[in-house]
Amino acid sequence: MSPMARTAPVPAATDPAIIRNFCIIAHIDHGKSTLADRMLQYTGVVQSRDMKAQYLDRMDIERERGITIKSQAVRMPWEVEGTSYALNMIDTPGHVDFTYEVSRSLAACEGAVLLVDAAQGIEAQTLANLYLAMENNLTIIPVLNKIDLPAAQPEKYAEELANLIGGDPDDVLRVSGKTGMGVEVLLDKIVRDLPAPVGDPNAPARAMIFDSVYDTYRGVVTYVRVVDGMLHPRERIQMMSTRATHELLEIGVSSPEPTPSKGLGVGEVGYLITGVKDVRLSKVGDTVTNLAKPASQSLPGYADAKPMVFSGLYPLDGTDYPVLRDALEKLMLNDAALVYQPETSAALGFGFRVGFLGLLHLEITRERLEREYKLDLISTAPNVEYEVTLEDKKVVHVTNPSEYPTGKVAEVREPMVSATILAPNEFVGAIMELCQSRRGVMGGMDYLSEDRVEIRYRLPLAEIVFDFFDILKSKTRGYGSLDWKADGDQVADLVKVDIMLQGEQVDAFSAITHREKAYAYGVMMTGKLRELIPRQQFEVPIQAAIGSRIIARESIRAIRKDVLAKCYGGDISRKRKLLEKQKEGKKRMKMVGRVEVPQEAFIAALTTDESKDKAKK
């Protein structure tokens, strides 16, 4: 077993031969952060007494949810057989929505630790990321974590991993991030098994951005992996996709606190600070080069983040609109994938249509807005982007049902995804049923081990953005996992269903659905609203319609009694206070025509029964 390194290799003067760049591929709660913490401790970059659980996850939400949204890179010294090595651990985002960021993190590494919970086995997202790593020719070190758990089944899952990546189950390392068992062996193995980075030190500088983070004090901190040449402080650099140039105010490595260095050479991983204030000026996947001696070709793999899911965000209290606007502006500084534009809803007032990479991205953003900016928000049902071609060949992109053209539609195309679902084989039937009910087409099915299967489906994105994952979880008693990636589009028979209260269309409840599902949506939503909207002083018809054709109707009977029979022995104060309370309640109503709709009804109508209770505050 290796000791802690006596001398750490110096950044900017490190031979690529003693550099090892790796990431950890793991599912959300499989213990990646705990393992990373243990590595920081054993390599001596963090003293035990300073150890905060899950050191690398900086945001509260991340720490609470146990997931990593933003990655970081940490340089750790480790000595094997008398040689000090520099290990760069690149922490990858752990969720399906951030596939592109994951792919860039992987591209910055020569190897990956495949970390799997010894009690749960591999999950769909981990599998997807593993395939991504294998496509990138990364060396994989399979590791089972949490072997200290009584429920651990290391033999079973070692075999599963060996089947997936080839090799012997006995080669699968067994560690416990919690107790530290096996961690030093893993560090040794990283040094021994992973190839050293290769690059041309004399070529013009090329460094790939794999993350950029906005810091209130320092502006944007850009994380890079140098491929060729060298970057130095004070020189001017250029972003190859945008041609934007900046001065390198600071360059350094995280260990794990930022430590300025004299530069970064071939194979090194570190950070750049240029003073820019917007992460959009430092795009993940872009190539950084030296302005004075620029590279002719950027590194491969750059792509713009593309929002896939759209939702309207509205403040419950209309006067909070400016707060929401400022909050989105601030979040955007740190989230290159977030796009938004102002939107008005007759029912919900002023808000924003916001584009997200996926549902988790939506949830996290919403939660941050509510928590960090003390906002109460209504979010409309998530939508995908439809491409609607009119008969006059005009093409409209629709991200909000209210933008759906009323004119003659020639064709509608909807985005598709290819989805991978992993689950114990007893749930195959239930999963197929679910996917088929969501217009899925099966692509294939494989056994990962004796009793676990990988099922592949091609599905419309619209069918999985709302409640698919929650239903999958409940149908597989929590064992099913899902990964998806964009997979083109297809023509679909879609219609817009409108919901009307007393003849007034309520834009917030409109939906674009498959024609066959329009009726079910209409019945569901009218029925839901009938339960949620309190009786008014008049009868309120609730209708669902496609165009002018009514497909479902309900009605809320008029309230007949709203009077306190008695004033108790002259206690007028009590009666007045009741009235004041009722009037306060009335203020919290949204008016749809003459119908008073409580905020709660909007929230409840836009929430699925299946989705878990997102305990608010």
Added chain:
Amino acid sequence: MPSVLPLGDPAPSDGLLPPQAADGAADRAFGLYVHIPFCAVRCGYCDFNTYTATELGGGASQDAYASTAISEVRLAAEVLKTSGLPDRRMSTVFFGGGTPTLLPAEDLARILGAAIEVWGLEPGAEVTTEANPDSVTPESLQLLADAGFTRVSFGMQSAVPHVLKVLDRTHTPSRVPQVVRWAREAGLAVSLDLIYGTPGESLADWRYSLETALSYEPDHISAYALIVEDGTKLAAQIRRGEVPGIDDDDHADKYELADQLIGEAGLSWYEVSNWARTPEQACRHNLAYWRGDDWWGIGPGAHSHVGGVRWWNVKHPTAYAGRLSGGVSPAAGRETLDAETRNVERVMLEARLSSGLDVSGLGTSGQHAVAGLIADGLVDPVSAFRGRLVLTLKGRLLADAVVRRILPD
């Protein structure tokens, strides 16, 4: 009155009123309410400030109550004088509870006598006591009439045994005609109190109760929808599913039936829950509440109002007796209403009356709302045209909603 007191400002220990209370007092009627906080049993639906004999002792006992109440009467007269209010005779007096007739008639007479001694009665004043059909005799009713009472309001509630049982009322229905006759023989006007919407009461049950009550030819009827108050036995029974809950539509059906049958019997509504055979037989004390007149409430938990100052006494009879025996005002808290709040109260209260609300006092947005209320059939168009907002039958059932619509946001 309810067992929970409102939140307000602290009341001073001498009970003195702020100067505004005296403004225009000479033009307002003055009334007296006397709360008798005793019942033989506590009814399952009741959350009023009342106690059974076994719940109380010491200075708060039934025996000592009349003397304690009289000491508040005397304190009240002093406070009003010291606060600069003019001498006014009582226009109305109302003994409520609890069950006033659980006290010996002599005690009620003694309290009334003390009040007459300090304030005097207006000629033709209305003096009412509530009474339980169980707790009166021809002799006690005669004694009350002789002492100056003019009117008795019997808590009949229902004529149907199974309904009375859910309400925990102990009297047998057949006693009601008897006590009505005795009251008339003593020269007292008679009102009957009914409750509708009791769990398990059918529409036919309610019709039977109404027809039975009307067959006794009362001068006045009050019909109150049963309210299930938190903390009552009835609320717990409904929560546990032992008796069915309250249904507003059922209440509406029963109110409409009441209005129809009572109307056919020759009585007219003058307030949402009250009907009188002639305008003179309307309960003037009740009207004083809705019209914002002045009254002093005697007794634990009693509410008072003088010139925009509302206050309420400490709730428990023992605390109440203790305060008075120490010469301290029993007022627990009070609020002094500003002009805007007084206007809100005026709209809230007067809208309930058949005499209606002055439309011109409503302000622009309120006047604007009237057209919509007429369109929805809640307000009588002819009266509105003449400047009074008077509720229709449908409007009476939705009176609180109407008030919310005419008050500014």
